[in-house]
């Protein structure tokens with residue numbers, strides 16, 4: 151994210167930040183840290199961004215040089231409409247379309263060239279199923295051209311240095327060799343499986359998880375498009391301390407789920423299903439969650455959520 155800003159933008163450039171959660175907020179902080187002028191489109195947490203509002207803000211601020219947003223806002227579990235946002239940006243301005251796809255790439259379709267995305271960013275630790283430590287950045291020809299205007303100080307995140315080193319088949323600095331070896335294997339496996347199968351696999355896990363959670367009498371947090379990377383749900387009213395759900399899952403079952411962030415700490419929790427997960431993982435998580443919720447005071451009929459998830463798996467097509 152930082153490399154994109156420091157290489158493709160110039161100091162005092164105006165940017166539009168779509169802020170629908172913790173990671174949208176981070177775009178705003180990053181932009182400010184590097185002397186850019188962010189215009190913030192605040193999206194209510196849980197909602198997807200509205201392309202009409204993006205259009206309105208682009209018209210109000212014709213100097214905007216880039217639109218920064220998430221494909222998948224991990225803090226809320228919501229997908230933003232990437233294709234539609236890219237369309238209104240192209241129609242109304244020359245701004246770069248910069249997509250943090252860190253929990254979207256490898257989960258849902260993001261055809262960069264077809265949709266006119268100028269920068270697509272991801273990392274090793276989410277759908278690529280590796281430890282943290284690698285970040286990926288793809289730039290369109292337009293974003294490559296924009297690099298010529300760049301005057302933001304940087305050193306390690308220098309694409310110029312990387313380009314130069316790449317001429318000799320090298321990297322500018324010492325790379326995380328072990329992770330790159332891991333990535334090589336992951337990408338081969340992903341290529342063998344095929345992208346459509348990977349996307350429908352994630353959708354299948356996400357659908358079953360959503361149905362399972364609803365089956366337990368929980369309410370999904372997403373009001374916008376619920377993403378296939380992570381599902382966020384409200385802590386049920388019978389459980390006053392939402393954080394207990396997270397710690398009980400960890401202590402009793404060794405299962406990690408995530409809580410809410412900021413104002414939603416203790417109010418929502420999040421279940422991931424991107425990358426190295428399968429049907430049995432989701433059934434296990436949901437089963438453990440039923441026991442945990444019941445133990446903490448949420449009235450539910452054991453097996454109901456797991457049953458809904460199992461039914462969903464039975465009905466949806468398996469792609470291996």
Ligand SMILES: *Cc1c(COP(=O)(O)O)cnc(C)c1O
Nearest residue numbers: 173220222223224250252253273
């Ligand atoms: C995980 C993630 C990042 C990277 O955050 P780190 O704190 O560096 O792990 C950025 N954007 C999104 C949407 C993410 O989910």
